[in-house]
Structures are given as structure tokens and as C-alpha cells.
Amino acid sequence: MYDSDARVTAVLGPTNTGKTHYAIERMLGHRTGVIGLPLRLLAREVYDRIVAIRGPSVVALVTGEERIVPERTQYWVCTVEAMPVGLGASFLAVDEIQLCADPDRGYVFTDRLLNARGTTETLFLGSNNMRGRIASLIPGVQFVGRERFSQLSYTGSRKISRMPPRSAIVAFSVDNVYAIAELLRRQKGGAAVVMGALSPRTRNAQVALYQNGDVDHLVATDAIGMGLNLDIGHVAFAGTSKFDGRGHRQLQPNELAQIAGRAGRYTTDGTFGVTGEAAPFDEDVVNAIENHRFSPLRRLQWRNDRLTFGTPDALISALEQPSGHEELIRAREADDLRTLKALWSLPAMRDRVQGGPDVRLLWDVCQVPDFRKVSHAEHDTLCERLYEFLHDGGRIPTDWLARQIARIDKTTGDIDTLSKRLAFVRTWTYVAQRKDWVDDTDHWRGESRAVEDRLSDALHDALTQRFVDRRTSVLMRRLKQKESLVAQLNDKGEVHVADQFVGRLQGFRFQLDPNAGVEEAKTLKSAALQALAPAYSLRADKFYNAPDPEIDLTEQGGLMWGEYAVGKLVTGADALSPEIEVFVDEEAGPDVAEKVRRRLGHWFDRKCAALFEPLLALRDDEALSGLARGVAFQLVEAMGVLPRGPVAQDVKALDQESRSMLRKHGVRFGQFTIFQPVLLKPAATRMRLVLWALWQKLDEFPEAPPPGLVTVPAVKGAPEGYYAHAGYRLSGERAIRIDMLERLADMLRNQNSRGGFEATADMLSITGLTLEQFADLMGGLGYKAERGERAKVTAKAATAADPAAAAPAATPAVEMADDQGAAVGALSPDGQASDPDGTPAPEAPATAPREDTADAAFGDPVETVEREEMPEASEKPVDTVMSESSEPAPVEDTAEATPDAPAEAGPEATTDVTAETEADTTPESPTEMEVFYTFTWAPPRRAGRPQPQRGKGGGKPGGGAKPRGKGPKGRGGVKPQGAQNHSAPPPRREKKIDPDNPFAALMALKDKK
Secondary structure: OOOOOOEEEEEEOOOOOOHHHHHHHHHHOOOOEEEEEOOHHHHHHHHHHHHHHHOHHHEEEEOOOOEEOOOOOOEEEEEHHHOOOOOOOOEEEEOOHHHHHOOOOHHHHHHHHHHOOOOOEEEEEEOHHHHHHHHHHOOOOEEEEOOOOOOEEEEEEOOHHHOOOOEEEEOOOHHHHHHHHHHHHHHHOEOEEEOOOOOHHHHHHHHHHHHOOOOOEEEEOHHHHOOOOOOEOEEEEOOOEEEOOOOEEEOOHHHHHHHHOOEOOOOOOEEEEEOOOOOOOOHHHHHHHHHOOOOOOOOEEEOOOOOOOOOHHHHHHHHOOOOOOOOEEEOOOOHHHHHHHHHHOOHHHHHHOOOHHHHHHHHHHHOOOOOOOOOHHHHHHHHHHHHHHHHHOOOOOHHHHHHHHHHOOOOOOOHHHHHHHHHHHHHHHHHHOOOOOOOOHHHHHHHHHHHHHHHHHHHHHHHHHHHEOHHHHHHHHHHHOOOOOOEEEOOOOEEEEOOEEEEEEEOEEEEEOOOOOHHHHHHHHHHHHHHOHHHHHHHHHHHHOOOHHHEEEOOOOEEEEOOEEEEEEEEEEEOOEEEEEEOEOHHHOHHHHHHHHHHHHHHHHHHHHHHOHHHHHHHHOOOOOHHHHHHHHHHHHOOOEEEOHHHHHHHHHOOHHHHHHHHHOOOEEOOOEEEOHHHHOHHHHHHHHHHHHHHOOOOOOOOOOOOOOOEEEOOOOOOOOHHHHHOEEEEOOEEEEHHHHHHHHHHHHOOOOOOOEOOOHHHHHHHOOOHHHHHHHHHHOOEEEEEEEEEOOOHHHHHHHOHHHHOOOOOOOOOOOOOOOOOOOOEOOOOOEEOOOOOEOOOOHHHOOHHHHHHHHHHOOOOOOOHHHOHHHHHOOOOOOOOHHHOOOOOOOHHHHOOOOOOOOOHHHHHHHHHHHHHHHOOOOOOOEEEEEEEEEOOOOOOOOOOOOOOOOOOOOHHHOOOOOOOOOOOOOOOOOOOOOOOOOOOOOOOOOOOOOOOHHHHHHHHHO
């Protein structure tokens, strides 16, 4: 054992007693000094403190991976393993001397306790439980006790989510450290990570995050228990067992106290407890930690330092020699001894190791630390390769070393990848410290250090990116410091607070960043809304002054300002007067909400007045009275499109003056619908559907048909009333626009609905349908379509049969209505021709009474002198489904009206003539067939109601059955054979003047003459 007259002092006490600070002051009081510290991290911290006092030119840092030694070095700061014990320095100190009992490194600390001395003063710093062992091993030692500056108290178990600020959570595995840090990132904004395996550069960067207040929590291994001075208020143990290299074991109370003692700095009290799955401490453990009373250490780890280098076997024997002292037990096999045994067992190694120098070299190589911790075999292989280089060539080849370092000089990858590369580079940094191993030691030391720094920075960035949410941490720090937060709103609606993106202001509602976690969201929203108050007011002013075209109404009743939803329509007093619900955050205040509501109300009133101008004028016309006012009221309730069936009797009863007053408001009395054509425009239709769906309280509003289409496919599951408010009538598998339906009705009025007729080109043109689709449409209107085929008449045959028929027929092309109601050159929604500028052309007098004609032919019974003889006609109301009560009065056959006209041939005769003609002209060519449909009026029979019997010459087919052929059916129901003979009908009785006819007054004057 070491024997010296130098003063040896043991400064013992719990944590936070200022022992390390005392040792630094004592060392700086001497001309030279050496201090050994347990961790490379702590050595770097002490080195920086002394450099700040004395300058870098006189301070050296020596660890396994770093060596900074100025020429005029006076003070050496080292790890305990790297301490130069033979310098003869005036002062020597060893910190955390209680680690003499550590199973892995204890023998190194015991060696320093027994053999390391300063020429003038020696200090051993540690825990009180080392007092007995130091007293028995070092005669004449002096003891100095130090009391803790602050109190340490136990607070029990606490959830991680409720961990107070400035807390450190201690775990004993890398996986647990990462898991806890991830949880803190989601709930608290992040955490700094400190582990013994981190490089000093990474560790300092992580500690700076915590010390600067960027994060309020620290997750660490037991590395923080070794003298790291941090501003920690609470230490929570996430576990109480650790893996010590051989297996898992429970931590002793003195080890727990060493870690818990990091809580509370100087005179600030601290607390400790448990969290996660860690069981609460027993009362005895709590009392021991709080009062710093622990069982004294009985035995210290020891390994022989008097080594024999004659042969490897002799060296191994010396390393395994027992101490011979009851207080010193032989240390378990360390990594260097295990590597020595593994290499010496190799046959090739026995040929290389021939004498003492070879054994000493082999022992130096075996002491290379296994930083990589990949496997023992891989570490043994590396040491074998290093020994081969040094034994055969005396140096490690420069190109080989360069390749090894270049392989790990990559800053890409995740945390685990970067951590492994850092462990690898630590090996090469250790190798580069040996002057006798490499050429140009300073160069390789600088190269390996540069790679380590780059990897350290990359690892710090990766740790920060994964475990720290800078946005939340910055906002929390600003709020904690009660600093005013100002929101910055850019033209994209992005909200930044303290240069951190927190969300978007969509209209007048703040949308938090969707990437924010649940706990983080509370902090972000609180900070953002606190800072957004001025932005709400500025945006409200901008919205209030925005032009009307910037505001729009969706088909679901939403009110949009550009791309932002700012409100929606809700049910009001009536369909045309909905209420407005605004989308404004409560934090914006009632003034902002009211301003948005007023602006939307003004926009809706103007929009509704523009689209429904004739309807509102009709509603507000006080000149209307009696039955006309009732019809107007129903039309307003239907928002301008009213099926005629329910109001047929009221319309019939209107006198001419009432009709004229309604027509002044643009009301058109159609065969199927009473409507205002202007309200069929796409914008008005879209608005009407929204208001109707809102009034009906539908869950999903049906969309308006595409503008410009005359017919559209039927919508499956459409709610009742949808087609009428969309401006269409359902007929078969399609729906037809009501204005075009009225035009079609005018065309059908001139057809022989009893005898049957075919679709004309005009009918197909205005509907835009194929013949098959038109047949389905007619079926929905109450007609029966009979399909047939016949030989197609070619142009050559038609010319030979009838030269006049070859003249091109002028078929008016009807274009689909555009967004303004009608295309140029097409018909307006009310069926009138339009000029190119869209202005309806004046209606010809000959067609002026068409509406009244429709009333008489399709809905209202014809008033004649024989009205008494037709009770059925006057009793049956007009039906919008075009039932038997709304059957058009069939026009007499041409043969009956004109006796000189040739008899009309049936379809069979036409087919025969066509076929005969084609046979004469082109006997060799095959006959081309064409499909045609014959339409007859055949409304569905009403159950339980007898059908009137009609005689020859007019009326509906008996029983609603389709007549056979185009002519009238005989009494016996037998179809006449051969050519049909038609006689002229008897003279029609003069019918009374229809009072609904707008030309009734002129007709009355004519009769008076």
C-alpha cells in the first residue's frame, strides 16, 4: 500500500454539499494538481469550469477518448481510469470514491485510493458509507463531514403526465428512456435526454435544452447521479433495478440516494418519488435517503496492480491473484482480462507472443474499451487485428485506419444508427490517443474528433426532433414567463406565434395544426387564441367591406367567403326568410359575430331580391284580392313553381281580370304547372332548392340538375317535391324541364291521340332524346307507346314516289337553355322565341290565347251549348300526371275534316307500299328496317270508377283502352278491314266565349256586329 507523509483528507457527505466545488478550489490553491472524476461528461464540465478561471493554456483534459494537453499544463482533469498517477503533482483528488465497491469499475477506484497521492495534499470525495473502509485502509486520514445545503423529501408515486416542471425521470435502459421521452413530447412539449453513452458534445447540447428552459423535463439514466450539476427540482424513478453486465439487480438505498440527490440545488429543496411501473419505496428506504444514513460498505473491489509480463499465462495469473485482505475482494473478470484470455487461446497468437515486450503490447491492446458492445467475438477480432498491425509493422496502417473512420463518417440515419456510429468512433478516438500506435497522432486525433463532433451534432438534432416539440416548448416558456404573445397571420391564413406554426384561421374559426397531440393542443390553442384577438377584428372589418361576389351559397346551405365557411342558413319564419348562423369562435367576441351576421344578412337579402324579384313582387302586390290572391299565395309558398293539379279548380274559376293581373307578374298558366319562367334560371333554381330543403328539414340537401339540360335522368330516392322545385317533372326514367314540357304539350295537342301518332323531329329535337328515351318519357305522361318496324324509305325511293317529299324540310333546331335561361336563337324558358340578345320576341296575336286553349283542351272542360250533355267533363279536375281527367281533346282526323283527302293508310299499308317501291327500284339490295313508335292516349284506369262510353267521332277511348289503328273503333270492337273510309264530322257547335281568353273582349265586339 502507498505510504506517504502527505496530508490525506476524506471529504464525505451526501449530494449537494459542494464537495466537488471544494476540491476545485483546493486544487487551484496549489501550483499543480490532478483530479479524477467518474464520468467523461463530468470531467468535461469540470474542465470547462477551470478553463474559465485559469485559461486553456494551463489546463489539460485526459479521458479515454479525449486528450487535450497544453505544453504548460498545470492542472489535469481526468477520468479515474485515465489519471496520470506518477506526475508528482502537489494536489490530487478522486471524486465519488464510494465507487470502490462497484462490481465493474470498483478495482480502479480502489487502486487510486490505495496508491494515488499528491505530494502536498490528497482529497477523497464521496459518501459517508465509505468512512469505515477509508479509515481502516489509510492510516492517519482526516475526515471532513459536509451537510446537505437543502432538504430532500419523498412525494410518493406520480403519473408522468402530472410530472411537475423541472423534473428528471430516471430509467435504466435505453428503450425506457426513449419511451418516456416520447410520452413527454406528446404531453409536455418534449424532454432532454442524458445518457452515459452520449458524447460530451451531445450531452451538453441536450442539457442546454433543459437548462435554458426550452423543455421542462429531463429523461436520463443513472449517469446524472455522478456529480452532474443541473437545475432539477424533482427526481422520479421509473424503475428500481438495473442490468449490471451480469444480470438485473435491485438498486441499493445508497445508489438510489446518489441519484435522488440531484434534486434541489444549493439552498433549494428537492423532492423524489416514483412513476410509471415502479413500486413505491419502503418506509425504511425513504428514511435512509432523506436522512442520508446507509449501511457501511463492507468490502471493496480489488485487482492486483503488480503485474508480471513474462508470459501471458503469468500475466493472467497475476491479474487473478487474490488480495489477501479481508476488506478487499478480487474483482470479477473485467473485459480486458476476458479479451486477453480469448486472444491467448488462439494458435496464431501463441506464435507471435514470444517475450515480455510482446506480452506488454498484447495487454495494451486488450485494454481497448469495448465501446461498441456488439459482441465479445467481434471485439476480440478487432483487438487481434490491431495486435497484428502493431506487432508486425509497429504502426496501424494509415490507409486502413482512414477507411475505418470514413465508413462511420455519415450523419444520416435514426437515433440508434447514429448512436452506434458514435460508439464506433470512440474506439478509433481511443486508438488515436496512443502515440506509439499511429503515425501523426495529432492528425488522427483531430480526424476522429471531427467525426465524433459531426455525429454528436446529428444525434442531438435527431434526439431533439424526436423528443422535443420546439413549438410547444417555446410557447409554454413564453406563457410561463408571462410574455405577450403576438399572432402573425399571413395571406394563406397560417397563424404563427413566436415564429412557430400553430394552425390556420379559416374564416373566423381557428383550426389547430392537425399534427398537434391531445395535450399539446390545449397549450397551442390557448396561446393562439390569446394572440388572435386583434386578427379577428381586422378580418371582420375586411369581410364587412367585401363585395357581394366574394360571398356564395353552397347547395347544402353553407355561406362561403371565398374558400372559407363563415356561416349557414337555418330554418326561419318561412321558407323565404331563413335565419343565419355564423361560424365565429367564441374567443372572437360577440361584436365580431354580430358584424359577420349582419354582413351575411345583407348579402342574402340582396341575393334573394335579385333572384326572386317577380315572386317577391307578387307576394307584396296589395292590388291582388280574392281568388287571385289565393293563387298568388300558393305560388309564393311553392317559390314560383306550382303544380297545376292541386289548384286546377281555383285557376279555372279565375276571371279574365285576375288572370291578367297575375300575368303582369310573369305568371304563366301551363297545362301542367303554374310558374314564373324567370325563376327557372339556374341560379334561382339552386337557391329555391336550398330554401325548400332547409324548410323541409332534410338531412342532406339534393343538388340542382346541371344547368342547360332539357331532360335529366331520374334521381333515385329523391324526396317528394324535389322535381317541382328543381323546375322539372318526372316522367318515366327521366325528368323534363317544365317549360319544355309545355312546348311539347302544344305539339301533342295537334296530334291524333286516339288513333295514334308518331314522334316528329321537332318533338325529339326539343327534348334532346332518342326515340326509345322519348317513348319512355311519353309513357310517363300517360301515353301508350307501341313499338313497330318497317322498311326504311331511302331518299331515291322517296323521290320516285313523291318528288315533293324530297324537298328538304326546315326543322327548327332548338338549342338547350344556357345559364341565362335560353341560348341565342333558342326558346326562352316560357316557350317564347328570343332575340339574339336574349330579349323575348313579341308574341304573335295568333298564339296569344294558347294558354287558354291549353286550359280548354287539357284541363278545363269546353264550355258549349251542350255542356249539360257532358257532365263527366266538368266533374273531372286537371291532373298533373295527365290522367284521364286531363286528357287532351283529340283533334279530328284529317280525312274527316277534309273529305277530298285520300284515305289514310295504316302502318301495314305504308309498309307494303314502301317495300313494293323498294322492290321495284333496287330489287337486289336487302331491305333496311327502321323502328317506329305509335303513341295513343292511355292513362291508367282509376280503380272503382266507371269509364264513360264514347260514341264515334271523338272523346276518350272506351275503358281507356288503346284504339286499334288510327281510326275510331267500331261498335262491336272489330277493326275495319282494308282501306279506312272517313266522313266529315258534323259542324261543330259554336262555343261560348271563354272569359279567360285575353281576346274575349274583341270577340264579343265581333259578335255584336
